Amino acid sequence: MKSVTFAIVATAALGIAQDTAMFRGNPAHTGVYQASGVPELKSLKWKFQTGGKVISSPVLSGGTVFVGSYDENLYAVDAAGGKLKWKFKTQGPVLSSPAVAYGMVYFGSYDGQFYALDVRTGQPKWKFATEGERRFEAVGGNSLWPPQQTIPDLWDCYLSSPAVADGIVYFGSGDGKLYALDAETGAIKWRFVTHGVVHASPAVADGTVYFGSWDTFFYAVDAATGQEKWHFKTGEDSQFHNQTGIQSSAAVADGLVYFGCRDAHLYALDVKNGKLVWSYPTNGSWIITSPAVRDGTVYFETSDTSLFRAVEAKTGKDKFSLQAAQLFLFSSPALAGDIAYFGSFDGRFYAVDLKNAKFAWQFQTEASKQHLAKFLGPNGKISYDLIFTSRQWEVAALDIERLHSVGSILSSPAVGDGAVYFGSTDGNLYALE
Numbered sequence: 001m002k003s004v005t006f007a008i009v010a011t012a013a014l015g016i017a018q019d020t021a022m023f024r025g026n027p028a029h030t031g032v033y034q035a036s037g038v039p040e041l042k043s044l045k046w047k048f049q050t051g052g053k054v055i056s057s058p059v060l061s062g063g064t065v066f067v068g069s070y071d072e073n074l075y076a077v078d079a080a081g082g083k084l085k086w087k088f089k090t091q092g093p094v095l096s097s098p099a100v101a102y103g104m105v106y107f108g109s110y111d112g113q114f115y116a117l118d119v120r121t122g123q124p125k126w127k128f129a130t131e132g133e134r135r136f137e138a139v140g141g142n143s144l145w146p147p148q149q150t151i152p153d154l155w156d157c158y159l160s161s162p163a164v165a166d167g168i169v170y171f172g173s174g175d176g177k178l179y180a181l182d183a184e185t186g187a188i189k190w191r192f193v194t195h196g197v198v199h200a201s202p203a204v205a206d207g208t209v210y211f212g213s214w215d216t217f218f219y220a221v222d223a224a225t226g227q228e229k230w231h232f233k234t235g236e237d238s239q240f241h242n243q244t245g246i247q248s249s250a251a252v253a254d255g256l257v258y259f260g261c262r263d264a265h266l267y268a269l270d271v272k273n274g275k276l277v278w279s280y281p282t283n284g285s286w287i288i289t290s291p292a293v294r295d296g297t298v299y300f301e302t303s304d305t306s307l308f309r310a311v312e313a314k315t316g317k318d319k320f321s322l323q324a325a326q327l328f329l330f331s332s333p334a335l336a337g338d339i340a341y342f343g344s345f346d347g348r349f350y351a352v353d354l355k356n357a358k359f360a361w362q363f364q365t366e367a368s369k370q371h372l373a374k375f376l377g378p379n380g381k382i383s384y385d386l387i388f389t390s391r392q393w394e395v396a397a398l399d400i401e402r403l404h405s406v407g408s409i410l411s412s413p414a415v416g417d418g419a420v421y422f423g424s425t426d427g428n429l430y431a432l433e
Contacts, residue, residue: 021061022099023161023412024290024332028252029203031292031299033415037336038351038432041361045419045431046082050075053404054423055157057097057332057412061119065414065421066105067429068094074107074115075429076122079417082431086122090115092133097161097201097412099169102183106162106169108133114162114171114179116186126186131175133159136197136214138241144393151393154400155288156214156247157330157410161201163209165223170209172198178211178219180226190226194219201249201290203257208271210257212246218259218267220274230274235263249290249332251298254313258298260287266300268316278316282307290332290412292340299340299354301329306344308333308352320357324350326382327403331422332412341420343409346372346382349422349432367407367426375403 024031052070059066064085065077070093076085092110099106104116104125112132116125134152141151160172169183174197180189196215203210204223212218216236220229237243248260256268256277266280266287285302292299296313306329310319325344333342333352339360340352347368351360377383388399404425411423419433 020099020101020164021059022101022163023057023059023097023201024249024251025334025414027163027165027204029163029201029249029290030251030253030294031290031332031334032294033334033336035336035416036418037339037341037415038418038420039337039339039360041351041363042433044363045433047431048075048077048082048084048429050427050429052093052427053425054427054429055095055410055425056423057161058414058421058423058429059098059100060414060416060421061100063417065429065431066098066100067423068096068098068107068109069427070095072109074098074105074117076105077429079419079421079431088115088117088122088124095157096159096171099162099164101164104183106164106183108159108162108171108173110159114181116183128179128181128186128188130173130177130179133174134197135174136199136245140239141241143240143242143391144396145391153241154397156197156199158199158247160199161249163202163204165204168223170202170204170223172200172202172211174199176213178202178209178221180209180223192219192221192226192228196245200246200259203250203252205252205271210250210252210271212248212250212259212261214245216244216246218246218250218269218274220257220271232267232269232274232276234261234267235265237263243284243286247288251291251293253293256313258291258293260289260291260300262286262288266291266298266311266316268298268313280311280316288330289342292333292335294335299333299335301333301342303328303330308340308342308350310354310357322352322357322359330410334413334415334420336415341413341415343411343413343422343424345403345408345410347407347409347424349409349430363432365407365409365424365426365428367405367424371406375406
């Protein structure tokens with residue numbers, strides 16, 4: 001009763017809607033936004049410059065866009081004009097998407113702290129210390145050198161984004177745990193221990209929390225107690241640790257839970273028992289994006305092959321696919337009206353007409369226009385030899401930084417107020433209308 005009472009009282013006192021705003025639009029993470037969206041691109045409404053790469057996915061609440069940056073700040077930006085309302089400094093990059101509920105904004109930082117701030121002022125309400133953040137790492141990971149040394153995974157680029165439901169905030173951590181905290185006080189309700197980094201974002205539906213770990217298992221736990229209900233094993237790659245682990249966040253709809261995996265499959269499991277209903281193979285391409293689910297269709301993207309796909313939710317059978325960017329797709333699709341929105345590593349942002357299975361429009365960052373050509377071969381297509389110049393870990397890390405110079409869009413969009421919002425590695429938060 002305490003949490004429910006707190007939710008009602010805080011909401012009434014602050015004059016805000018009881019709805020919450022978070023990664024993928026809702027606690028079940030279906031990626032569906034009840035908004036008109038931008039079926040036809042008219043203009044760049046505004047862009048807001050932070051001091052670092054924006055990999056965090058924005059959320060929109062009460063006329064404010066909240067987003068994190070590599071410059072270690074969480075920003076609150078006016079949705080109408082793109083002006084700064086406030087910012088809050090942490091001690092590490094903010095790579096998770098924030099969640100807004102009960103008059104607070106919740107988010108994690110690479111400093112290992114989880115924060116709750118006043119949504120209006122940015123003043124801290126409480127913070128919670130995890131046992132520390134880190135990337136997934138493995139000996140000889142991704143076939144990089146030195147082959148006998150533990151290598152941090154350069155593609156483990158997000159932190160777990162919180163989900164809020166029934167007075168509790170849930171999030172994963174690089175310390176291998178999923179946490180449940182009292183949303184009002186930050187007091188710990190429970191923690192669930194896995195055997196790997198948890199950077200996937202938990203989905204909450206019907207009293208159950210669903211999430212994956214880099215330990216290759218997908219879990220369902222009781223939302224109130226943290227007791228495991230079931231787990232499901234995904235694929236292994238003991239040699240290069242390239243095709244292993246779960247970065248994709250789950251979506252829950254109509255009795256099934258959907259998620260992608262680095263083992264190059266999209267999975268659909270029965271929420272009651274974790275039994276496999278179907279899996280969709282992608283011929284070796286990771287699925288980093290989180291699926292969106294609506295009206296009997298699952299929408300997702302493949303990373304290496306850069307495909308936007310639609311499959312039947314009950315069977316996994318193909319409905320249609322579109323070849324999108326020349327580079328990887330990590331940005332998860334957002335659905336609003338008849339359009340799906342997502343971004344790409346090559347600095348392009350796409351809108352897909354779902355009824356007609358075709359692209360409606362695209363937007364390209366200025367950084368992409370200026371710098372993408374340096375990664376193109378004589379045939380005008382991306383040359384991976386120009387991107388990845390060495391198997392040494394240090395050089396590979398620099399190669400990815402060079403790639404980000406094109407204004408890559410790893411951030412997943414939020415939709416509302418007649419606009420679509422997303423971040424870019426060029427340091428900007430964008431609003432298109």
